[in-house]
Amino acid sequence: MKLFVTGACGYKGTVLVPKLLEKGHEVVAFDIQWFGNNLRPHPMLTVVKGDVCNPEEYDLTGIDAIIHLSSIANDPAGDLNPKLTWEVSCLATMRLADMAVRQGVKRFIYASSGSVYGVKDEEQVTEDLELVPISEYNKTKMCAERILLSYKEEMVVQIVRPATVCGFSPTMRNDVSVNMLTMLALKNGKITVFGGEQTRPNVHMDDITDLYIFLLDHPEHLGIFNAGFENITIREIAEMVAKHVDAEIVVTPSNDPRSYRVNSDRLLATGFRPKKTVEDAIKELVGLWRQGAWQDSPSFHRMKWMQQEIL
Structure with a gap:
């Protein structure tokens, strides 16, 4: 086509x-x-x-x-x-x-x-x-x-x-939860979690x-x-990252209590099946970082880049 x-x-x-x-x-x-x-x-x-x-x-x-x-x-x-x-x-x-x-x-x-x-x-x-x-x-x-x-x-x-x-792309986003927490662990040896009990699909x-x-x-x-195939809390994501990167988790208060969950049964009924997990994304990102294939770049943070370069 x-x-x-x-x-x-x-x-x-x-x-x-x-x-x-x-x-x-x-x-x-x-x-x-x-x-x-x-x-x-x-x-x-x-x-x-x-x-x-x-x-x-x-x-x-x-x-x-x-x-x-x-x-x-x-x-x-x-x-x-x-x-x-x-x-x-x-x-x-x-x-x-x-x-x-x-x-x-x-x-x-x-x-x-x-x-x-x-x-x-x-x-x-x-x-x-x-x-x-x-x-x-x-x-x-x-x-x-x-x-x-x-x-x-x-x-x-x-x-x-x-x-x-979540996961790697040549046009990366380091401002979404899994990617961001993994990057913070690798760069700083510390993951700051705001609240942590918010659920994200x-x-x-x-x-x-x-x-x-x-x-x-x-x-x-x-x-x-x-x-969406994994509804997990921000704290759980941070703990997954800490399994693969030696990093301290620091939990601070948050004024954002919003939680989001999705049910994907309608999609699964079509026969589609996911093959990868959040933990797979974390492991892949860690490997790419250590190989020098993933980095932190201003354009990987969409809002800041748009404020500075576009709008």
Whole structure:
């Protein structure tokens, strides 16, 4: 298939695109490249530097499927410039979907977020619960989902609500919980945990990117799917890190009591199975750090980088 992947140079995209190429797909990688371009050249890959907010910059001629990863990622970054967040994460999604239908694109896979549920007390947060988004990022994801579902009679729409992704990518994020705590242990020999009892759902980078490929291969699985396979506390993550790095855990008070859990039974019922764990991600990151293949870079901290270099 010929695929149009937005956000292709981002944290997930830089891992997903080589997997798509290995499967024999032709890929048009579309990205504004705020965080660089770490995709290696390939005869079946076309990299287009462009802004998803400008429909005139992308060409969907001959495209069979879209994998839409582009967004202003996470709550703090989304709140930096709410207008831009709505334009990128919601309005651009509407324009892309509209153009896709007009150009005859038959498949649309969308990367939403598990945070669209807001704060939930339920132990099992399923896809059927009410969405109560609390940040600009959450709200734009919810609205984008609704927009895409309005096109479900005209193209196959598959929506993924990922948990927090962990693990290595050439376009790394050191500001998500597992990656950040592992880096702090390696750099400082100390892990500072704020609160620690907050539960966070997690998914390994290889599993979330494999899931997009699984959905591409299985258009019969329609609708919305949670994708998070380990609901664990921040303290538990820190303890996992300390098993592999000689580091002290320091717990300090937190004013953020929010906990998030997701249930992914609907996804598991399709036959998809995760292959990796949070602990796998930690071990891989530790090995890469010690080999000098993973480092701390300003662009790996999205909000700070956007404040300094973009906004």
